[in-house]
Amino acid sequence: xxxxxxxxxxxxxxxxxxxxxxxxxxxxxxxxxxxxxxxxxxxxxxxxxxxxxxxxxxxxxxxxxxxxxxxxxxxxxxxxxxxxxxxxxxxxxxxxxxxxxxxxxxxxxxxxxxxxxxxxxxxxxxxxxxxxxxxxxxxxxxxxxxxxxxxxxxxxxxxxxxxxxxxxxxxxxxxxxxx
Numbered sequence: 001x002x003x004x005x006x007x008x009x010x011x012x013x014x015x016x017x018x019x020x021x022x023x024x025x026x027x028x029x030x031x032x033x034x035x036x037x038x039x040x041x042x043x044x045x046x047x048x049x050x051x052x053x054x055x056x057x058x059x060x061x062x063x064x065x066x067x068x069x070x071x072x073x074x075x076x077x078x079x080x081x082x083x084x085x086x087x088x089x090x091x092x093x094x095x096x097x098x099x100x101x102x103x104x105x106x107x108x109x110x111x112x113x114x115x116x117x118x119x120x121x122x123x124x125x126x127x128x129x130x131x132x133x134x135x136x137x138x139x140x141x142x143x144x145x146x147x148x149x150x151x152x153x154x155x156x157x158x159x160x161x162x163x164x165x166x167x168x169x170x171x172x173x174x175x176x177x178x179x
Contacts (some may be wrong), residue, residue: 017120019080020073021045022055025125028056037061038147039140052077066138070132073123075113083123084114087130088139173176 018026021043028041039058042051046053053074060066117123130136 018082020075020083020117022078023054023120023124024054024056024071024073026059026107027127027131031058035144039143042067047077050076058140060142060147066143066146068143070136071127071141081120081123082116082118084124085117085123086114088128088133088135 024115028043031041033037038061039117040061042057042059043135044055044057046055051074052071056070058068058070069088071085073083074083075081075083109145115126
């Protein structure tokens with residue numbers, strides 16, 4: 001029997017590895033489809049000589065000033081893994097997610113607030129936790145509430161101007177059905 005050398009390599013069964021940029025673009029498109037375009041995912045890039053940074057923001061369709069940053073991923077050019085991640089959600093020493101105090105205060109992110117993802121699997125794992133976190137959900141619901149309120153005010157204004165000529169003042173507005 002031949003003496004076979006042991007395979008000491010990590011499992012490379014998945015050869016179709018996606019970069020953090022590709023994953024963020026995919027999730028941005030999913031959010032846009034999921035909300036019927038009311039909220040759109042926007043991935044923008046910032047590059048310098050050594051690093052690429054991709055930021056996932058959520059933007060309201062009708063109000064481009066209504067924007068929330070969800071996550072930023074940073075890695076060396078032409079080397080997407082390992083990747084550094086900063087998000088609205090951070091993980092405390094007991095590994096439970098909490099809102100990132102730097103993001104809550106609207107301040108810049110300190111290097112100590114970046115998480116480390118060595119592989120695509122770890123990046124997706126962290127991204128899943130961030131996107132499903134109650135803090136992220138609260139931010140998205142706040143944006144949707146503002147959009148819905150603006151739509152109600154527009155309908156009220158349209159209704160008032162339509163009734164202005166008949167001398168009848170009414171503030172009754174039909175509410176959209178709750179999904």
